Amino acid sequence: MLPPRVREFIRKVVEKTDTGELTWSVAYENDVISTKTDEFELIVRYDYDITTGNASYLLFYRNSADPVEYRFFADHDAEHDCALLRQLFDTVQSCSAQFPF
Numbered sequence: 001m002l003p004p005r006v007r008e009f010i011r012k013v014v015e016k017t018d019t020g021e022l023t024w025s026v027a028y029e030n031d032v033i034s035t036k037t038d039e040f041e042l043i044v045r046y047d048y049d050i051t052t053g054n055a056s057y058l059l060f061y062r063n064s065a066d067p068v069e070y071r072f073f074a075d076h077d078a079e080h081d082c083a084l085l086r087q088l089f090d091t092v093q094s095c096s097a098q099f100p101f
Helices: 004-018 079-096
Strands: 025-027 032-036 040-049 054-063 069-075
Touching (some): 004 054, 032 079, 040 079, 054 079, 069 079
Antiparallel strands (some): 025 032, 032 040
8 A cells, every 4th residue: 555645646646747747668568667857766567466366566766865765565455556556557658659639
């Protein structure tokens, strides 16, 4: 389960991604996304366990003023957190996709 401050930060990240304020890199068959600004770096890794059928997300956050890397985890036990992180993945991919109209 994500701490409330992290959850609110991710909500703002989704908004800023949707408006084009953040750009992202996508790697490893679309299961890792990352963004880096002058203020912070964020990497989000998605994992799906085919044995259990459960998804999980691992976040790596680093503030530019602080060299410490912070890690946060969300899995199927925290459905709202997983839904928010799934929304982030979908937003990142939709911003990268080229649609004909």
